[in-house]
Amino acid sequence: MQKVNFLVFDNFETLDLFGVVEIFGRLKETYELTFVSLKGGVVTSSQQTPIVTEPISTLDPSGILVVPGGLGTRKLVLDMQWLAHLKELSVQAAYVLTICTGSALLAKTGLIDGKQATSNKRAFDWVMSTNQAVKWQRKARWVVADKYYTSSGVSAGMDMALGFIADQHGKACAQKIAYDIEYVWNDCPDEDFFVGNKEENDEK
Template identity: 35%
Template sequence: MLYSGGLYFGGNRYKSRYADASFATWFLRTIVFTIMAAASVNTATYTDEKPIPTTFGVLLFPGFQALDVFGPIDVLNTLALSKKLNLYIIAETLDPVTTKIAAINTSPEFSESIVPTHTFDTVPPLDFLLVPGGLGTQAPGLDPTRDFVKNIYPSLKYLMTVCTGSALIAPTGLLDGRRATGNKKIWAWVTSQGPNVNWVAQARWVVDGNIWTSSGIAAGMDAMYAFVGYIWGEEQSKDLAMTLEYERHTDADWDPFAEYWGATWPLTPGAGGGNGGAGAGG
């Protein structure tokens, strides 16, 4: 248990384990690391090497879905108590970004606003970008947001979308020819945004290369726990989930919501997330 500055928090139980590692283990790790580092010199693009991300960005736009952001990010908030990670909150301007959508007037005072730390033009280099969804993905004026994702993608180690975040970026072409998923309730609209994407209806999350797409809203948490497991190991991910008292879904194919909302791909008549196959412009 860690005690620091008067605050109790769940210490990293692996620290003592590493401290006990023998010299031989350390030596072997050093050799392996040196070889990996040397191997990565010759490539600037993503390979199967599994680079470790340390700088994270979250992309915000008006009408983003709060849990799309804070589900996955709170996993990282907690991980960041024991690892050096940086987070940048990115938006078109530095004005606070609201979860509210101007087009919806039913709830004039029900929203939350988040403060960006950087704009599209000022954000430092990123390893990992999280793109949330939300009803705001269906609003007009998102071209600068899409351009930002398209332009920054080649320099990223990983890109993750939650919910309709995949629909938001599909028009950039980044998902073309890739397997991807998204929100199941409005699946017909999601898939209409990327006719050349290999949409996967039955999936909690999908990994294709360095792009992770997840299903609707809460699915972003399972995707992030899976990502943490992929990068830092399943023990680390399990420890985080137990700390956050979250029961993970560890099977990427687990998805009762696809069936519930009638999401299929290719779309069948009458299917498409309860929307009767209708789609809306983004």
């Protein structure tokens, strides 16, 4: 059984996290889910959803690391201690999956310099500004670069997670999960209907 470590922080985006939790949680015989934060304890999302976490010092870092986005990323891109922990965990992880502006945090570690990545289109310019050495892909629902998976905004994390499941266990497995949760899976990583929206703004 492989660990899936969800690394959270105050003011994370609720659906970023729990959409992906739902998908991995459907494979109970394959994945064990763990919720962690820097110091442990209760962490609260932007929508005031509390979640109990373990400190990162207690986790097995060799599994899959999942990093959501949200308004809390604005402070964390300047938090060198937090970013150092993220870099260490990312190096040790078998795979790293980021949702929304979580890719800005990963970008600040330098681990995806020269690699393709994407992020929330409503915060894309800000994310790009955090590290211009990354090959940012504006038109992408999600992007895979070696062991790093990055997705666009919020619900795109679910598309990415299903894409990851398809890569690991076959597309039929991902399609069954999408059917069971009554979710219309956008299974094409290059299809992004939110690019070029005139109402884009820096929210997430």
